[in-house]
Amino acid sequence: MAKKPTLHSHSDQQAFDRILLLIATLLQNPGVGVSDRDEKLLNSDRQHNNALETVRIKLREFATKTGYEFPENYPSVPTIRKDLELLRRYGILDDRIYRWGYYLGTGALNPEELSAALNALAAQAKYQGNPIARRIYEQVLQRVRGLDLKLDGKFLYPVHQQLNRSIVSTDPVEMLAKGERQNTIFNQLETVEMAILQGQAIELSRSHDPYGGKRVGMMSLWPLQIIYYDIAWYLVCERLETGQLAISRLNRFKDYCQVLAPQRSLEMQFEKLQQVHQLLSQGWGLYLGDLAEQQGELAGNVEFQTVKVRFFSPVVPFILEGDRRHPTQKVHLGPKDATGQYEYVDYQVKLPPRSFREFMLWVYRHLHNAKVLFPAELVAQHRAAAQALIERYN
Secondary structure (H helix, E strand, C coil), X not given: CCCCCXXXXXXXXXXXXXXXXXXXXXXXXXXXXXXXXXXXXXXXXHHHHHHHHHHHHHHHHHHHHCCCCCCCCCCCHHHHHHHHHHHHHCCCCCCCCCCCCECCCCCCCCHHHHHHHHHHHHHHHHCCCCHHHHHHHHHHHHHCHHHHHHCCCCCCCCCXXXXXXXXXXXXXXXXXXXXXXXXXXXXXXXXXXXHHHHCEEXXXXXXXXXXXXXXXXXXEEEEEEEEEECCXXXXXXXXXXXXXXXXXXXXXXEEEEEEEEEECCHHHHHHHHHHHHHHHHHCCCCCCCCHHHHHXXXXXXXXXXXXXXXXXXXXXXXXXXXXXXXXXXXXXECCECCCCCECEEEEEEEECHHHHHHHHHHHHCCHHHEXXXXXXXXXXXXXXXXXXXXXXXX
């Protein structure tokens, strides 16, 4: 006698429609089910019910939109909870907490968010020459071609673009195609990235030091982050032997990266990275100072000095535009001329002495339209630079 088939809990037509519509709702509304209430309440049953009520509302809206009419107040929140557990059991949802909203797989972005993310990725791939970003962008580009066609090219149109271009070759594939392969660490980026996330120390070989400090050869360090700044890619790191934090241009390292035995937690990595960004926020430019300067500054034992520069027309409007150059900056307006334009403005900022050199590089960009007012050491430095320029022309 044939065995009687076992009916699935969702074999009923309405239940079957409901589970498929729930899957489609999560696909169309990534992040649905996050509550706007106080995050401290997120673990409570009431809070969970509020989140599931949002899912229920979106499900009913999507069902109506696609031509399915559910009975009033159907489905209930407990039914939604059971359906989500079913999706977990079949691997459609991961077996983890979705405290900040539900989404399927890695589909955490809606089309608008994905388009913005691809714009940013395209800039890294094309202008900053990130080889890993380029490969990922090309792969994703193939997958979304159909969506772009459906939207008449609007999905991939570069509404926003970051045009800062790297001044050195960075993409090994591009270099190989041009027959210009260079002995730089860009061939080892995946190893460096993995070491950052795994909290692994690495050994690199620095080929040259344009600052004349003879910091070349082998060095052991903790890699913390890869950043793009102005014209090039840099490695944020911590010296393994001393604990000194530093930011170094990637193209100054050779095509060599050896993973070392020391390892630490990602929490420790992030703690050190936060220290780097604190120093960056307090200073000017990328130079973080020597070890003693860093330790004193992070401990709050370094007295910042007020630096004041007077900028004259015609650069005054450009100085006034930059209202977020530094968190401590103050701008004092000078008198106006007959045309109603400011004759000058005084730009004032508090900096650690380690940042004076990079700050002055910014001042030098404005040539004769800038005059340092204090401190005295920077006044003398600026005057000497101006005199040296005159002598060079003579």
